[in-house]
Amino acid sequence: AGDYIFYTDWMWTSFVVFSISQSTMLAVGAIYYMLFTGVPGTATYYATIMTIYTWVAKGAWFALGYPYDFIVVPVWIPSAMLLDLTYWATRRNKHAAIIIGGTLVGLSFPLFNMVNLLLVRDPLEVAFKYPRPTLPAYMTPIEPQVGKFY
Numbered sequence: 001a002g003d004y005i006f007y008t009d010w011m012w013t014s015f016v017v018f019s020i021s022q023s024t025m026l027a028v029g030a031i032y033y034m035l036f037t038g039v040p041g042t043a044t045y046y047a048t049i050m051t052i053y054t055w056v057a058k059g060a061w062f063a064l065g066y067p068y069d070f071i072v073v074p075v076w077i078p079s080a081m082l083l084d085l086t087y088w089a090t091r092r093n094k095h096a097a098i099i100i101g102g103t104l105v106g107l108s109f110p111l112f113n114m115v116n117l118l119l120v121r122d123p124l125e126v127a128f129k130y131p132r133p134t135l136p137a138y139m140t141p142i143e144p145q146v147g148k149f150y
Contacts, residue, residue, distance in 0.1 A: 002127035023109035075112035
């Protein structure tokens with residue numbers, strides 16, 4: 001899933017790949033820590049750390065001259081809170097925590113992030129105006145007007 005960041009130039013692909021891999025990472029990682037430490041709230045703590053990390057990355061890209069909404073910070077925390085609530089509600093039944101909590105994360109994470117991505121201003125324009133520097137030369141757009149349909 002790369003580096004936990006949605007890029008607007010590959011938004012739909014990023015959304016699909018990111019949703020599957022990051023919701024799995026959140027559920028598996030947090031449940032692992034919860035089951036071995038026995039501390040409810042671990043998933044929310046884990047999600048908060050990832051959110052702060054992404055804010056730092058967003059700031060770094062902004063400092064490089066990219067627009068503020070070039071990177072969209074994903075919404076991990078609400079899904080992690082659902083996972084923590086499930087862990088608390090199942091009274092440490094490991095299988096229930098994994099199945100119910102994992103399902104809730106898998107269903108809620110893409111939903112929260114879709115709402116988040118709808119708030120990005122004209123992603124197509126951003127994609128053509130600020131191509132990702134890791135793109136090979138043959139994929140860099142030559143004509144920036146391609147993305148304008150009006």
